[in-house]
Amino acid sequence: MISLQPGEITVGGVALHNHLLLAAGVLGTTGASLRRMLRLGAGGVVTKSIGPEPNPGHHGPCLVRTEGGLLNAMGLPNPSKEFVGEIEPLKDEPVVVSVYGKDPEDFKEVAGWFAGTGTARGFELNVSCPHAAGYGAAIGTDPEMVLECTRAVASHGLPVWVKLTPNVTDITTIGLAAEKGGASAIVAVNTVRGMRISTEMRRPVLGYRSGGLSGKAIFPIAVKCVWDLYEACSIPIVGCGGISTADDVVEMMMAGAQAVEVGSAVIDEVRVFEQIARGLYAADGVAAEEIVGVAHRV
């Protein structure tokens, strides 16, 4: 197994303790929960996606386990502006604030709350959530919209990561739009559209009916998206989707990712970051640059 050198790194303009970030929306609704994940070894954390108004999210069931994955339709619950206070105590930590909205103005406004208070090291634009009508993927399937939202948030002068949906015919068109809009990095990917029906109840099992699939089941899909984006774009890529082991991290890096986000794997073990790091880092490890994208060069 390949090992990496431990130590601080910078990816897409954000300084991180290691290559492993907590993915948006997973154990990221409170400052204390984010701090816990940092203490348990996350090199950085992405917050729950924050929007222009407080949102209770969809009715339940919101999340179920499926074969090799999770299916969720949380519906972007978040306390909106109140979240600024939530992460104020984490000012010295690598916190990326995930933002959503229905148009560039929304994105700019929400990001502004955090930019103004120094609570964000950077932003991640959620233009990819598959279960929020008018938000998320409704925006992230339109290159022009992605470009505008990216540009709007970039105007705050902090790094902007744009998180993409795999549920498009050609993800590179969206990646290129983000790049053109001034993104510092692309995050690939958000959940894959999915649905389960309870045959016993004769109805979709999620309150919102359909949702997003995450976890091991989508890992090959995420690797392919990262691969395609690496071929098409020049800004850094952060890989996300189904990562749960050190080898998964290396695989994502070889596909082209400079860092990764880990979400669903916390279900097996909340100490997943420590676990991965134990397998990934070694004093005599190689520099990440030596393996990022290496699978393209054979």
Add this chain to the structure above:
Amino acid sequence: MISLQPGEITVGGVALHNHLLLAAGVLGTTGASLRRMLRLGAGGVVTKSIGPEPNPGHHGPCLVRTEGGLLNAMGLPNPSKEFVGEIEPLKDEPVVVSVYGKDPEDFKEVAGWFAGTGTARGFELNVSCPHAAGYGAAIGTDPEMVLECTRAVASHGLPVWVKLTPNVTDITTIGLAAEKGGASAIVAVNTVRGMRISTEMRRPVLGYRSGGLSGKAIFPIAVKCVWDLYEACSIPIVGCGGISTADDVVEMMMAGAQAVEVGSAVIDEVRVFEQIARGLYAADGVAAEEIVGVAHRV
């Protein structure tokens, strides 16, 4: 568990022994293999996709197991016209011939070989294979092309099923194009774009680099596609993707499928059709119509 009435059925213009078809490309390269699957309980079989020229397919590795699924890039190997003789002995059996090509003329020509000899009960158009440059999904992401190919094959006067790719922003636009082109049914779905990299070898593991994900991992994705198509289209839907149990079949039907295709599940047990049928059918079972699409009506 809900049980279905056993017995002959007709779906999309094709008479079948039961609701369970063998999916294209899985144990479908020879007449003898197709016959074996019929003997082992398949209610109908879809052949390997046949194209205008003999094709050896991609270099290996062509198929690997992954977490909860299979990843393949066979590259559409097929003996082309010679296949007519292969299935001639199956003339009395429910054989659907899968066809691929680069344009409507190709599709029409290939289908013509079979239409002319009475060896096909219907055609399934592979406009959805994600790993064949210029074929499959290259066509199936373009509604106009799908419409033309469907129309071209429909001119032979046999039922035409159009098999869709989930790798599009909105699968219903493609489903509607097939319907407009005169399709008798939609098959949803083909494999999901994916890739795995061997970290030990530092290169993509498939000879073609990327491929298509199938098996349990994609079941929620397939259910969602069937659901969306049921809402948008009026022709019958045949569900496909990750089905391996009787309950999966019921779930697909509740999402809107009138029949299903089973592929990757043969890896666990070549007698998977018998296994599913044992759980699915009972003399006092309900008619399939009672459950098809029922989850939409709550």
Add this chain to the structure above:
Amino acid sequence: MSDLPMLPVRVTVKAVVEETPSVRTFYFEPGIPSSPGQFVMVWVPGVDEVPMALSSATSITVQQVGDATTAMFCLKPGDALGIRGPLGNGFTVSGKTLAIGGGVGAAPLLHLAVEGKVSTFLLGARTADELLFAPVINASSNLKIATDDGTAGHHGVVTDLMDEIDLEAYDHICVCGPEIMMLKVLERLHAAGVADRGQFSLHRYMKCGIGVCGSCATDPHGLRVCRDGPVFTGADLLESEFGRYARDATGSKVVFPWAKKAEE
């Protein structure tokens, strides 16, 4: 994670018992093998999915407070619910156990008492009519009752009953009830130097129930009530948000009325 539930399992309501005007017990089948203090996510089709303690392996005891619970109150024998569970850690007892329950919080403690694991049970309610499970509890443990209006047992709150109890004599003190009541119990345990013997079953807003979404994370350590709890020791709760605030569905803090001054 392989022991975490997958899709909800359908259970059929077998009987509905009106415990008090606002509390009903729903007996269902099949049962959920579980240990006392564990909970389930109850899916009321078309309405919502909400957490409920198991009052036995085959029942939940529900107080009507809003949409989902009101919908449940319409359920008749033969109706269906979806269940994901058992979830969470439950109580861990051995030796001599004191249980202190208030209102519908008696539900998980009933489960414990029926298994013969409770020596003494302090049960409180507003009024005699709202006392839950008293006869059943009385059959398996030494029951002491308090009602706010004095219509049964001691006239006063359940914590008053602790005056007569030698807390030191109990290995475990299991508590469930309104947060204000649990807070008062914790203060007494702390004063007596036995906060670590307390096992408090918390209620917090839950969405996933399996430790992924973070809705139920508590301050200051980010512990998840659904997965790290719902039962926490008194020692864990000292200097936490417990008794001061909780969060609603949006994740916004909601300060408890009695704590409002202190939080400002």
Add this chain to the structure above:
Amino acid sequence: MSDLPMLPVRVTVKAVVEETPSVRTFYFEPGIPSSPGQFVMVWVPGVDEVPMALSSATSITVQQVGDATTAMFCLKPGDALGIRGPLGNGFTVSGKTLAIGGGVGAAPLLHLAVEGKVSTFLLGARTADELLFAPVINASSNLKIATDDGTAGHHGVVTDLMDEIDLEAYDHICVCGPEIMMLKVLERLHAAGVADRGQFSLHRYMKCGIGVCGSCATDPHGLRVCRDGPVFTGADLLESEFGRYARDATGSKVVFPWAKKAEE
């Protein structure tokens, strides 16, 4: 399916032994726990993935015939291969076993012989230089040799050696070699009424190696060489395509030269 391999495992070539001018044995590490007759899919990075019998748990013995095998012939110690395996069913023996091998078909039989499971081994080759593993086989079983040109052992084909053998005395007769040779063996077994004791290891075009794609399906029963085989009993092969035709990568039938007349 949980015992089927997932991604290929990387092995490192430890030694390359030139057995004959066109056959080399590649020893690798780590080994593949397996039983004799099982095979692996060998990934030659950038070239192809092809099936190869294991000549031991840590080796494959390869005849150079085309792209992938030629690329393998360039491998040096330290180079890497990807391996998926072990695959297929292998030989099932007990009691007294006769092995009959021709050319590189001796590879899986060597594996069997080295485990001490072969009583008598009939080994054939074109010429003495192309005899595979003779010394090693001789150490563990009663070896009889035939060469087409008479440069070693019997002057003639390996099936000639069967004349001296009492087939009835063997519980199992394991066979691997060129299809024409295996066909001749099967004819003799059939004539002697012991086709069911024959275990023939077949070569057919394989893509997936794990029973999904159908490339290796045989007529008339659709049995998959990769999963239902590669070892079949002689009884299974009577009245099959065996000895008559095989298929290429496209799935087209390729009639063996000696069978051309009969098929037309």
